[in-house]
Structures are given as structure tokens and as C-alpha cells.
Amino acid sequence: MDIRDDRGHPVGSYICAGKDTGRVVGGYTPCQMEGCRGVRIFVRWPDGSLTKPCSRGLTFNFDKNMWYIIGG
Numbered sequence: 169m170d171i172r173d174d175r176g177h178p179v180g181s182y183i184c185a186g187k188d189t190g191r192v193v194g195g196y197t198p199c200q201m202e203g204c205r206g207v208r209i210f211v212r213w214p215d216g217s218l219t220k221p222c223s224r225g226l227t228f229n230f231d232k233n234m235w236y237i238i239g240g
């Protein structure tokens with residue numbers, strides 16, 4: 169998969185939130201927040217839940233190919 173967000177980050181990897189690591193499941197949609205140019209990344213968590221955090225609320229670590237939730 170080679171979907172990228174508006175800052176060129178690949179949207180086909182993993183996301184870390186504290187001790188949990190979710191898997192980016194590919195689908196994404198432009199963020200609906202007014203003035204935000206991020207994308208909503210669809211994430212499947214170990215407990216089976218699906219969330220759609222905005223890429224602008226995340227940081228991307230290129231070394232680990234993984235998103236991190238800011239402040240999380």
C-alpha cells in the first residue's frame with residue numbers, strides 16, 4: 169500500500185499508543201475538521217476495536233515505520 173497523508177507519511181504501517189500497538193488497516197478519508205488537511209487513519213486495535221485518529225494528532229517515526237499518538 170502506498171497511501172500517504174498530506175505530509176508524505178506512508179499510511180500503511182503501525183500505530184503505537186502507550187503499550188498497545190494497532191495496525192493501520194489502509195482505508196483513510198480526509199479529515200472533516202474545519203481547516204484541517206490531515207487524513208483519518210483507520211486503525212484496528214488488539215481488542216478488535218476500530219478508531220480513525222487524525223494524522224495531525226499523530227507523529228510519524230520513519231525509523232520504526234510507526235505512528236505515535238502525540239501525548240499518548
Ligand SMILES: [Zn+2]
Nearest residue numbers: 199204206222
Ligand atoms: Zn484532522
